[in-house]
Amino acid sequence: MSLEIMEEAAREVLETTAGLTVLAARRPAGPEERFDGLVATIALGGTCGGTLVLYCHRPVASTMAAAMLGLDGREPDDESVRDALGELLNQIGGSIKRRLGASGRELALSVPVVVAGAPLAHRVKSTVPPVCVELETGRGPLCVCLWAAKGTT
Amino acid sequence: MKTVLTVDDSKVVRTMVARHLEPYHCRLLEAANGEEGVAAARAHRPDLILLDVTMPVMDGREALAALRRDPACQAIPVIMLTAESGKDLVLEIARLGVTGYIVKPFQKETFEKEVSKVLGPPGAAAAADAPRGDAPVDIKTVLVVDDSEKVLAAAQAALEATMTVVVAPSGAEALAAYDRARPGVVVIDLAMPEMDGFQTLERLRGRGQSAYVALAVRGEEGLHERARKAGFHAVVAKPFRANSLVDAVIDAANSVASPEQLVGALFGEDGDCPVMRLPDPRSKVLARVGPALTRRLRDLAEQGTDKLVLDLAAVTEITTEVVSTLARLIADADGIGIRTAICAPDATVMEKLRQFAETKDTPYGPSLEQARQQLG
Numbered sequence: 001m002s003l004e005i006m007e008e009a010a011r012e013v014l015e016t017t018a019g020l021t022v023l024a025a026r027r028p029a030g031p032e033e034r035f036d037g038l039v040a041t042i043a044l045g046g047t048c049g050g051t052l053v054l055y056c057h058r059p060v061a062s063t064m065a066a067a068m069l070g071l072d073g074r075e076p077d078d079e080s081v082r083d084a085l086g087e088l089l090n091q092i093g094g095s096i097k098r099r100l101g102a103s104g105r106e107l108a109l110s111v112p113v114v115v116a117g118a119p120l121a122h123r124v125k126s127t128v129p130p131v132c133v134e135l136e137t138g139r140g141p142l143c144v145c146l147w148a149a150k151g152t153t
Numbered sequence: 154m155k156t157v158l159t160v161d162d163s164k165v166v167r168t169m170v171a172r173h174l175e176p177y178h179c180r181l182l183e184a185a186n187g188e189e190g191v192a193a194a195r196a197h198r199p200d201l202i203l204l205d206v207t208m209p210v211m212d213g214r215e216a217l218a219a220l221r222r223d224p225a226c227q228a229i230p231v232i233m234l235t236a237e238s239g240k241d242l243v244l245e246i247a248r249l250g251v252t253g254y255i256v257k258p259f260q261k262e263t264f265e266k267e268v269s270k271v272l273g274p275p276g277a278a279a280a281a282d283a284p285r286g287d288a289p290v291d292i293k294t295v296l297v298v299d300d301s302e303k304v305l306a307a308a309q310a311a312l313e314a315t316m317t318v319v320v321a322p323s324g325a326e327a328l329a330a331y332d333r334a335r336p337g338v339v340v341i342d343l344a345m346p347e348m349d350g351f352q353t354l355e356r357l358r359g360r361g362q363s364a365y366v367a368l369a370v371r372g373e374e375g376l377h378e379r380a381r382k383a384g385f386h387a388v389v390a391k392p393f394r395a396n397s398l399v400d401a402v403i404d405a406a407n408s409v410a411s412p413e414q415l416v417g418a419l420f421g422e423d424g425d426c427p428v429m430r431l432p433d434p435r436s437k438v439l440a441r442v443g444p445a446l447t448r449r450l451r452d453l454a455e456q457g458t459d460k461l462v463l464d465l466a467a468v469t470e471i472t473t474e475v476v477s478t479l480a481r482l483i484a485d486a487d488g489i490g491i492r493t494a495i496c497a498p499d500a501t502v503m504e505k506l507r508q509f510a511e512t513k514d515t516p517y518g519p520s521l522e523q524a525r526q527q528l529g
Binding site: 012013016017065068069070071074079080083084086087090091093094095097098101106107108109110111 | 162163164165166168169172207208209235236237238239240241256257258259260351352
């Protein structure tokens with residue numbers, strides 16, 4: 001899967017649903033240790049299967065959840081923050097799927113799982129290095145990584 | 154009012170949908186998976202179902218198939234609201250029969266275009282169905298919103314002797330309950346799931362000129378202060394004493410009532426005799442009703458009334474304000490041919506009134522019936 005597709009999908013979702021403006025994007029080799037707050041994960045099945053992961057810090061996740069809920073500056077509770085992060089990753093996965101579908105490749109998405117805590121060392125077991133895109137939003141960075149399953153493209 | 158059922162495993166999405174549906178002024182139902190969604194559709198027969206695909210327990214495809222198999226639900230319009238848009242999936246869903254398909258992330262315009270196919274344009278729905286923000290409210294009705302059945306029961310028990318009580322177990326259900334009851338006062342728990350007290354207040358504000366009382370956990374002064382700043386008339390700490398809640402609700406009702414409404418709430422009847430209940434002087438009601446009270450007395454006289462009982466059951470302290478109000482009432486009534494008697498269940502109240510020239514000769518009885526008998 002191309003990094004462009006991941007970046008476009010993440011941009012679309014963050015700007016449309018979470019009300020963030022993506023200021024810049026970079027492509028690190030993997031998720032950095034500094035993302036120690038929240039991790040959302042969904043499993044992908046199909047020709048581009050693997051594990052799609054969204055990393056971010058608690059304040060950014062809180063900002064996104066507040067925007068989605070229309071809280072006008074008030075703090076969302078932890079459950080809402082986790083729920084919002086899972087939904088955002090679900091939408092990013094859906095957006096990737098739609099873009100891949102245009103080139104005839106199918107993808108199936110699982111229900112998202114979100115874990116929180118610091119320090120949090122999250123790694124996906126894979127023999128293939130991840131494909132990652134980090135987005136700077138002005139409210140802090142987020143990182144989307146895909147660990148492709150063995151034998152997928 | 155139309156009913157919309159949102160089926161999505163994400164509370165955040167359900168809340169977002171509720172916000173987008175606000176202009177449609179509809180009753181909202183929610184379900185967290187396909188199984189709950191099908192059950193809710195069978196129970197409530199909504200006008201529209203917004204259905205996610207990827208959900209635990211029962212996904213959207215299975216739920217849609219179950220709805221289409223059920224004769225009672227097969228005609229309900231369903232719009233898919235999902236991040237899933239694979240070709241095979243869309244074809245499968247189209248075969249089952251859907252009214253629309255909204256792909257997440259979605260823009261407001263896309264959402265409205267699809268939803269309006271079923272609910273009509275948002276403005277039209279609101280104009281036809283929604284009560285206007287300036288439509289009158291009933292100051293004798295209170296709506297209590299709390300997700301705890303125990304709190305709702307306690308509030309109902311405390312308030313039902315004074316007000317007509319309507320309850321709602323969530324912010325979403327409070328919107329429809331408000332439109333039906335038009336309460337003068339809404340008591341809202343601040344810590345409700347999905348739509349908290351602040352969000353509920355925001356949604357209700359434009360619907361009418363009601364007063365709002367917050368229920369908040371005792372000791373959280375920061376939260377209480379935030380509630381006052383947000384526009385709550387008063388904050389009652391939980392667990393609450395019945396009197397605290399009643400006092401706060403009556404004070405809130407008085408704050409939004411017109412002078413005519415306040416006067417109307419003060420008058421009743423005992424047998425064929427009009428009774429005016431003198432309010433607690435601390436409520437400041439008397440300061441707002443002077444001319445309206447005079448008009449009411451004239452109306453009574455024009456209707457042929459020649460007697461009036463002044464009920465002091467709510468008066469626990471004789472202040473100069475109470476005495477001057479009573480003196481004015483007695484004199485005004487006398488001037489238009491209405492004789493008055495005082496009902497004071499508390500004997501010490503009457504003892505004190507006997508010390509004032511303005512009230513010492515007024516007929517008196519400790520009960521309404523005895524006071525009425527003084528007037529013949």
